Amino acid sequence: MIRSAIGVIGLTGGIGSGKTTVSDMLAGMGAVVIDTDLVARDVVEPDGAAHAAVRRRFGPAVVGPGGEIDRAALARLVFADPEARSDLNALVHPAVATEVDARLRELAGTGTTVVLVVPLLVEAGWTDRVDHVVVVDCPEDTAVRRLVGSGRLTEREARQRVAAQASRQERLNRADTVIDNSGPADALGPQVEALWEALHR
Numbered sequence: 001m002i003r004s005a006i007g008v009i010g011l012t013g014g015i016g017s018g019k020t021t022v023s024d025m026l027a028g029m030g031a032v033v034i035d036t037d038l039v040a041r042d043v044v045e046p047d048g049a050a051h052a053a054v055r056r057r058f059g060p061a062v063v064g065p066g067g068e069i070d071r072a073a074l075a076r077l078v079f080a081d082p083e084a085r086s087d088l089n090a091l092v093h094p095a096v097a098t099e100v101d102a103r104l105r106e107l108a109g110t111g112t113t114v115v116l117v118v119p120l121l122v123e124a125g126w127t128d129r130v131d132h133v134v135v136v137d138c139p140e141d142t143a144v145r146r147l148v149g150s151g152r153l154t155e156r157e158a159r160q161r162v163a164a165q166a167s168r169q170e171r172l173n174r175a176d177t178v179i180d181n182s183g184p185a186d187a188l189g190p191q192v193e194a195l196w197e198a199l200h201r
């Protein structure tokens with residue numbers, strides 16, 4: 001059931017499912033987008049809340065020449081090692097949650113529709129923070145093909161990251177609305193418009 005005057009839409013989906021594409025469309029319709037991937041980048045910046053702890057845990061292998069965290073090196077490391085991944089999550093997630101909650105507080109009562117993009121919404125138990133869960137969905141092979149095609153990841157990296165996340169079905173079980181992105185990109189527009197209209201009816 002969609003509540004009217006909805007506040008926070010939680011947008012999730014598997015890696016490469018189309019979350020950014022859909023959140024860009026919602027931003028174009030007037031939503032304020034908070035992308036937790038970007039917040040997670042901020043908190044490991046040299047002045048960020050999780051920087052020192054990440055350096056301590058992972059050491060020089062993940063530190064670039066200027067003292068910044070080399071996120072690509074860190075990602076390679078944690079996706080090859082489940083224990084390292086869970087350590088990183090334990091360091092970064094609380095800092096992200098604090099920052100996101102502060103932004104949500106600032107926006108509360110302003111009548112703004114907030115889209116909170118959380119790749120691990122289901123895994124991290126963030127469904128409580130949002131009024132409505134939107135899952136962008138496509139088959140895993142399709143997502144892997146798109147990610148490899150965009151040059152962002154190798155097939156092995158993409159498959160490793162798919163294996164590290166909740167299953168497609170686990171995400172779909174938590175969805176209030178599913179955006180089907182198994183087809184061409186231009187099939188998204190009508191679905192996103194229908195969602196926006198339903199939310200603002």
Ligand code: ATP
Pocket residue numbers: 013014015016017018019020021022119146147150181182183184185186
């Ligand atoms: P990530 O999990 O890596 O942040 P994401 O879920 O935000 O990814 P996008 O970045 O929106 O996904 O999409 C992944 C790639 O697939 C991008 O290169 C995007 O341009 C492309 N893409 C998205 N939807 C489609 C589509 N329907 N058809 C073809 N390409 C698509």
